[in-house]
Amino acid sequence: MNPGTDKKAVLAGLQLGTDPLSDLVSERRLAELESLARECDIETVGTLVQKREAPDRAYWLGKGKLLELAELAKALEATVLIFDTELSPTQVRMIEDLVELEIVDRSLVIFDIFARRAKTDEGKIQVELAQLRYRLTRLSGRGQELSRLGGGIGTRGPGETQLETDRRHIVRRISWLRRSLQEISTRRSRTREYRSSREIITVAVVGYTNAGKSTIVNALCDSSIEAEDRLFMTLDPTARRLITDQGLSLVLVDTVGFIRDLPRYLLDAFAATLEEVAAADYIMQITDISDPDYRQQIIVVEEQLKRLGAAAKPRLHVLNKVDQAQDDEWKLLLHQKTDADQKTIAASALQGCGLSEVRTALSELAARITVSFSILIPYEEAGLVNHMQT
Ligand SMILES: Nc1nc2c(ncn2[C@@H]2O[C@H](COP(=O)(O)OP(=O)(O)OP(=O)(O)O)[C@@H](O)[C@H]2O)c(=O)[nH]1
Numbered sequence: 001m002n003p004g005t006d007k008k009a010v011l012a013g014l015q016l017g018t019d020p021l022s023d024l025v026s027e028r029r030l031a032e033l034e035s036l037a038r039e040c041d042i043e044t045v046g047t048l049v050q051k052r053e054a055p056d057r058a059y060w061l062g063k064g065k066l067l068e069l070a071e072l073a074k075a076l077e078a079t080v081l082i083f084d085t086e087l088s089p090t091q092v093r094m095i096e097d098l099v100e101l102e103i104v105d106r107s108l109v110i111f112d113i114f115a116r117r118a119k120t121d122e123g124k125i126q127v128e129l130a131q132l133r134y135r136l137t138r139l140s141g142r143g144q145e146l147s148r149l150g151g152g153i154g155t156r157g158p159g160e161t162q163l164e165t166d167r168r169h170i171v172r173r174i175s176w177l178r179r180s181l182q183e184i185s186t187r188r189s190r191t192r193e194y195r196s197s198r199e200i201i202t203v204a205v206v207g208y209t210n211a212g213k214s215t216i217v218n219a220l221c222d223s224s225i226e227a228e229d230r231l232f233m234t235l236d237p238t239a240r241r242l243i244t245d246q247g248l249s250l251v252l253v254d255t256v257g258f259i260r261d262l263p264r265y266l267l268d269a270f271a272a273t274l275e276e277v278a279a280a281d282y283i284m285q286i287t288d289i290s291d292p293d294y295r296q297q298i299i300v301v302e303e304q305l306k307r308l309g310a311a312a313k314p315r316l317h318v319l320n321k322v323d324q325a326q327d328d329e330w331k332l333l334l335h336q337k338t339d340a341d342q343k344t345i346a347a348s349a350l351q352g353c354g355l356s357e358v359r360t361a362l363s364e365l366a367a368r369i370t371v372s373f374s375i376l377i378p379y380e381e382a383g384l385v386n387h388m389q390t
């Protein structure tokens with residue numbers, strides 16, 4: 001997208017199966033897609049959902065439905081069709097051959113948001129790698145048609161010049177990006193080694209995008225990480241120190257948010273970043289219980305934690321935004337995890353309620369992990385003190 005030029009789009013969704021709840025699911029999925037599109041300056045002017053047993057191999061929707069979608073777009077003066085899935089390269093080609101509109105899928109929208117948000121070298125490299133790998137799969141067989149593909153949505157992303165370059169150039173660039181990421185990963189693991197050699201307890205703050213992760217880290221650590229009502233505001237893991245009332249210190253690592261169906265290439269590319277979650281001592285999971293879809297979001301976060309091998313770590317689950325709760329149903333969650341390793345606390349990071357309980361839980365954790373001991377060193381062995389780490 002060119003900045004400042006709002007495009008109009010019609011969103012296409014599929015409702016699969018006959019589950020009585022599937023109406024609600026597809027409605028929420030499209031509401032999320034609309035928010036994602038908005039982050040790319042695309043205005044949603046219409047939506048269309050088709051009920052089907054399974055996605056169509058060629059057009060994702062049925063062919064008739066796709067033509068109906070194109071008519072709807074024309075009537076609403078939309079120039080873009082956004083599909084609530086990652087279309088296969090063949091599907092993109094087939095759809096483009098049938099309708100004269102810009103075809104965008106969910107992955108492309110998410111890439112575009114990540115490209116807009118990436119500020120550090122690490123973030124930029126990760127996003128570019130994911131975009132190029134995605135694009136490479138869409139280049140094969142298209143030959144000269146390359147330029148029709150566009151870079152991300154419109155011009156954002158690795159840049160227009162990339163589009164005219166050949167496949168080999170992209171492959172070379174990908175291997176360069178991979179090497180750079182490897183270096184970043186090595187640097188990150190050195191930082192982690194340092195923390196663990198100093199026995200610094202790390203807490204990875206995870207959750208669905210926009211759950212309030214950065215806001216809670218800021219409130220607890222008196223820091224100022226950018227926190228806004230926008231999706232994927234935080235891309236780079238940001239570490240902040242928290243000193244407990246007993247004077248013990250913990251490092252909270254704010255991380256990139258999760259979302260359902262995060263494009264595979266982004267997950268791969270963000271592996272170095274997500275290692276922070278796998279390597280943490282403790283997980284602080286944040287859930288926005290004011291979001292009507294929070295149950296589904298909890299499932300998505302759980303799946304991601306499992307994938308990262310972090311699901312079994314001790315966890316503090318913060319049910320955030322209680323100031324905006326729609327009903328009382330979320331309170332059931334409070335009674336689910338109550339042992340020392342699994343705690344659930346209700347809070348409002350914005351208004352401050354529940355935060356002292358969160359602080360107490362983190363202090364207890366620090367005290368539990370930090371073993372205190374006293375030793376008596378004979379005077380003649382006083383030199384041993386030099387070997388002790390502080
Ligand atoms: N009402 C209310 N809003 C909150 C609360 N906590 C956070 N927010 C708002 O929710 C929005 C998202 O907060 P962030 O802290 O940026 O969320 P995040 O999880 O870091 O989001 P990403 O980095 O984009 O994944 C911001 O507008 C916050 O002000 C809360 O307890 N209550």
Ligand SMILES: [Mg+2]
Pocket residue numbers: 213214215226227233234254
């Ligand atoms: Mg954030």
